[in-house]
Amino acid sequence: MALCIAAPTWAQAPSKGETTSTASSTKKQQLDRSGKPRKGKASFYAKKFHGRKMADGTPMDPNSNHAASRTLPLGTRAIVTNLENGKSEVVEIRDRGPYVGGRIVDLTPKTAEKLDMKKDGVALVEVRPIELPPEGGKSVVAGKSVELSSGQ
Numbered sequence: 709m710a711l712c713i714a715a716p717t718w719a720q721a722p723s724k725g726e727t728t729s730t731a732s733s734t735k736k737q738q739l740d741r742s743g744k745p746r747k748g749k750a751s752f753y754a755k756k757f758h759g760r761k762m763a764d765g766t767p768m769d770p771n772s773n774h775a776a777s778r779t780l781p782l783g784t785r786a787i788v789t790n791l792e793n794g795k796s797e798v799v800e801i802r803d804r805g806p807y808v809g810g811r812i813v814d815l816t817p818k819t820a821e822k823l824d825m826k827k828d829g830v831a832l833v834e835v836r837p838i839e840l841p842p843e844g845g846k847s848v849v850a851g852k853s854v855e856l857s858s859g860q
Contacts, residue, residue, distance in 0.1 A: 748812035752820035783841030
């Protein structure tokens with residue numbers, strides 16, 4: 709009698725050329741507060757995500773300017789520029805993702821439409837933070853640390 713032991717499906721390595729990433733299996737990434745622009749691929753939220761709770765607790769509104777990033781702090785405002793046509797839109801990071809390899813930002817369908825990337829579904833973009841949320845009494849605006857006054 710032969711005994712065959714196989715690893716469960718969830719424990720197997722991805723096939724050649726396949727990348728997988730989920731919230732539970734992704735290593736926790738350090739948040740990027742440098743204000744430096746990043747280039748990579750953008751995609752947009754599928755219809756099934758409309759109305760679902762985002763990382764900040766609000767429902768995903770497909771007509772908003774909200775976006776998802778794995779590395780930018782929630783509340784960051786950034787300019788996303790489609791490098792294929794030069795069109796830009798300001799977004800606010802409210803969610804975590806995308807969880808597909810090689811992508812750096814997920815956009816709402818409305819923002820994707822404004823950037824003319826809805827037809828292709830994915831576009832090469834630059835994400836340039838313009839305002840980071842406060843941390844320890846300081847805000848970062850366009851890559852420079854600014855002391856916040858308490859109004860006194």
